[in-house]
Amino acid sequence: MRSAAVIGTGAIGTSVALALTRSGVTVHLVDVNRTAAQTAEAMGAGSLSPPKEPVDVAVLAVPPAHVAAELARVQREGLARAYTDVASVKARPQQDLLAAHSADPAGYIGGHPLAGTERSGPLAARADLFEGRPWVLTPSAHTDEAVLNRALELVALCAGTPVIMDVAAHDRAVALTSHAPHLISSLMAARLSDATEASVRVCGQGLRSMTRIAGGDPALWQDILHSNAEAVADVLEAYAADLAVVVGALRTLGSADPGVRGQAEQDLRRLLVQGLRGHARVTPKPGTSLADLAAVTVAIPDRPNALAEVFAAVGETGVNIEDVRIEHAPGQGQGLVELLVHRGGAPELARLLGAGGWSVSA
Ligand SMILES: NC(=O)C1=CN([C@@H]2O[C@H](COP(=O)(O)OP(=O)(O)OC[C@H]3O[C@@H](n4cnc5c(N)ncnc54)[C@H](O)[C@@H]3O)[C@@H](O)[C@H]2O)C=CC1
Numbered sequence: 001m002r003s004a005a006v007i008g009t010g011a012i013g014t015s016v017a018l019a020l021t022r023s024g025v026t027v028h029l030v031d032v033n034r035t036a037a038q039t040a041e042a043m044g045a046g047s048l049s050p051p052k053e054p055v056d057v058a059v060l061a062v063p064p065a066h067v068a069a070e071l072a073r074v075q076r077e078g079l080a081r082a083y084t085d086v087a088s089v090k091a092r093p094q095q096d097l098l099a100a101h102s103a104d105p106a107g108y109i110g111g112h113p114l115a116g117t118e119r120s121g122p123l124a125a126r127a128d129l130f131e132g133r134p135w136v137l138t139p140s141a142h143t144d145e146a147v148l149n150r151a152l153e154l155v156a157l158c159a160g161t162p163v164i165m166d167v168a169a170h171d172r173a174v175a176l177t178s179h180a181p182h183l184i185s186s187l188m189a190a191r192l193s194d195a196t197e198a199s200v201r202v203c204g205q206g207l208r209s210m211t212r213i214a215g216g217d218p219a220l221w222q223d224i225l226h227s228n229a230e231a232v233a234d235v236l237e238a239y240a241a242d243l244a245v246v247v248g249a250l251r252t253l254g255s256a257d258p259g260v261r262g263q264a265e266q267d268l269r270r271l272l273v274q275g276l277r278g279h280a281r282v283t284p285k286p287g288t289s290l291a292d293l294a295a296v297t298v299a300i301p302d303r304p305n306a307l308a309e310v311f312a313a314v315g316e317t318g319v320n321i322e323d324v325r326i327e328h329a330p331g332q333g334q335g336l337v338e339l340l341v342h343r344g345g346a347p348e349l350a351r352l353l354g355a356g357g358w359s360v361s362a
């Protein structure tokens with residue numbers, strides 16, 4: 001691939017543009033918001049000048065409701081030889097596209113990288129955002145093979161992992177893994193909006209993780225949820241049924257009737273154990289299961305470069321870090337870095353870091 005166009009230079013579009021530019025692709029940037037496009041250009045993501053001939057691929061990184069209209073527009077202009085998008089829902093853009101008779105479905109393949117952030121705009125972009133992340137492609141019966149191949153090349157240049165899916169299966173899957181969880185995160189965060197300062201002050205890291213995605217742009221999420229409403233409602237209905245059981249169990253845990261109490265204990269345990277099983281299925285890295293990993297926790301003093309020194313110390317041991325979590329409470333003298341490594345390497349890593357003077361628990 002020699003050239004590309006990115007339409008929509010927000011968090012995702014600029015990340016794609018940065019990754020392609022880094023690989024030597026000439027990238028042309030387009031956005032209805034001039035400031036967003038200029039910021040992306042200033043970040044080194046590409047150029048605002050229009051291409052002189054059709055580019056190899058155009059990536060539509062606009063909100064889902066705008067994909068089909070933008071696609072029809074840029075196809076009419078003959079901007080590219082192949083077109084794809086990154087929208088979080090796939091059935092709606094495809095239906096809109098088929099309904100918009102001016103668009104050419106053969107030149108288009110749906111796409112969705114499962115990587116992102118709760119922050120919007122080009123300043124939230126990162127060239128390495130897609131590294132090792134699944135990137136769904138949804139070829140339709142109309143999609144040309146050359147277009148599929150071009151999209152596979154795009155994913156490879158962004159270091160993503162391609163996953164071919166049918167649009168309906170994709171939308172059901174992300175309802176479960178992304179869209180319903182987003183709403184649950186918003187529900188949790190909404191409960192806090194008028195809580196007392198005294199209550200909010202005693203929040204733990206778990207709450208911060210669980211409400212992080214509630215910080216996403218409400219307009220974008222309204223669009224995503226609107227485009228996948230039925231599938232998300234199905235998942236939330238299942239949550240509602242589980243919640244009813246849990247509330248019932250909590251209300252009857254203290255019952256004088258041993259039968260009722262026993263049932264409540266069983267219901268609660270079943271949910272907690274099932275949660276543990278589900279948690280183990282969310283892999284931190286493709287090909288790695290959480291069950292294969294162990295955590296080594298290192299206390300980090302609050303001084304410049306301390307974090308870099310820990311990573312350098314781990315690097316010297318030769319142990320690969322599979323995932324990392326950082327807990328820091330502003331104003332406290334130290335933070336905690338939890339290093340997730342392969343189970344077999346954890347004891348030796350803990351020993352070596354301890355010998356190096358770090359305060360470690362494994
Ligand atoms: N936020 C996330 O973490 C992820 C988002 N996505 C999808 O990526 C797409 C973009 O999302 P973000 O980058 O997060 O949003 P963003 O708000 O950061 O960027 C969207 C950009 O599109 C521009 N835009 C809107 N309509 C346009 C049009 N008609 N023509 C040209 N530019 C237009 C906006 O001015 C804005 O700069 C959405 O479809 C979203 O569903 C996919 C994966 C992750």
Ligand SMILES: O=C(O)C(=O)Cc1ccc(O)cc1
Nearest residue numbers: 088113114115116117118213
């Ligand atoms: O911020 C996160 O952790 C995300 O998971 C972001 C995200 C948001 C929307 C998507 O369609 C895909 C990924």
